[in-house]
Amino acid sequence: MARARKSNLAFGVIMVVVGGVLLVTRFVPVETAPAWLLGLGVGLALIAIVNASYSALVAGMVLLGLGTGMVLGDRGVADIPSWTWMLLGLGAGFIGIYVLALILKLRSHWWPLVPGFILLAVGGARYVRHFTLLPPEVVMAVRSWWPAALVVVGVWILIRALRS
Numbered sequence: 005m006a007r008a009r010k011s012n013l014a015f016g017v018i019m020v021v022v023g024g025v026l027l028v029t030r031f032v033p034v035e036t037a038p039a040w041l042l043g044l045g046v047g048l049a050l051i052a053i054v055n056a057s058y059s060a061l062v063a064g065m066v067l068l069g070l071g072t073g074m075v076l077g078d079r080g081v082a083d084i085p086s087w088t089w090m091l092l093g094l095g096a097g098f099i100g101i102y103v104l105a106l107i108l109k110l111r112s113h114w115w116p117l118v119p120g121f122i123l124l125a126v127g128g129a130r131y132v133r134h135f136t137l138l139p140p141e142v143v144m145a146v147r148s149w150w151p152a153a154l155v156v157v158g159v160w161i162l163i164r165a166l167r168s
Contacts, residue, residue, distance in 0.1 A: 023151040023152065023153070023154025023155035023156075023157075023158060027151045027152060027155065038071045038074040038075045038078065041067045041068075041070055041071030041074065042067070042068065042071035042072065042075070044064075044067050045063075045064045045065070045066075045067030045068030045069075045070075045071055046064070046068065047064070048060045048061075048063045048064030048067065049061065049064035049065065049068060049104075050064075051064070052064055052104075052108070052110075053108060056108060056109075056110055057110075058105060058110045058111045061101060061104055061105060061108070061110060062101055062116070065097040065098070065100045065101045065104065065116075066094065066097050066098070066101075067097075068097055068100070069093045069094045069095070069096050069097020069098065069100065070090060070093060070094050070097065071093070072093040072096070072097075073086075073089040073090035073091065073092055073093020073094055074086065074089070074090055074093070076089040076092075076093065077089035077090055087147075088127050089127075091123050091124075091126055091127030092123070092124060092127040092128070094123050095119070095120045095121070095122070095123030095124035095125075095126075095127060096120070096124070097120075098116040098117070098119045098120030098123065099116065099117065099120035099121075099124070101116035101120075102114070102116040102117050102120070126150070
C-alpha cells in the first residue's frame with residue numbers, strides 16, 4: 005500500500021509541475037529556459053542511466069521534452085507554433101520515459117504512455133482542420149487553459165494519496 009501511495013504522490017507532483025510550467029509559459033516570456041531545461045534534463049537522464057533511477061528518468065525526460073519543444077518552437081521549425089512544439093516535445097518526453105525504462109530494465113510502468121499520447125494528440129490536432137465540431141471560442145478556451153486540468157488532476161491525486 006505504501007508503494008502505491010508513493011507512486012501516486014510522484015505522479016501527482018509531476019502533473020502539478022507540468023501543468024504549472026505550461027501555465028506559466030502562457031503568461032511569462034521564456035527566453036533562456038530552453039537551455040536550462042535541456043541541461044537539467046540531460047543531467048537527470050545521465051543520473052537515471054548511471055544509478056538506474058526511475059524518478060530521475062521521469063524528471064529528466066520531462067525536462068528534455070519540454071526544452072526540446074521550446075527550442076524547436078523558438079527556431080520556428082516547419083512553421084509550427086511554439087506551443088505546438090512544446091506539446092509535441094513534452095509528449096515525446098513521456099513516451100521516452102516508457103521506452104528508456106524498458107531499455108534500462110527499470111520499473112516498467114504504462115502510465116507515461118497516457119500523457120505522452122494525449123500531448124502528442126493535442127499537439128497534432130491543430131493540423132487536423134476538417135474537424136471543426138466546436139465553436140472557435142471553446143477551442144481557444146481549451147487551448148489556453150488545458151494545462152489547468154493537469155494541475156487539478158495532480159492536486160486531486162495528491163490529496164487522495166495523502167489521505168490513504
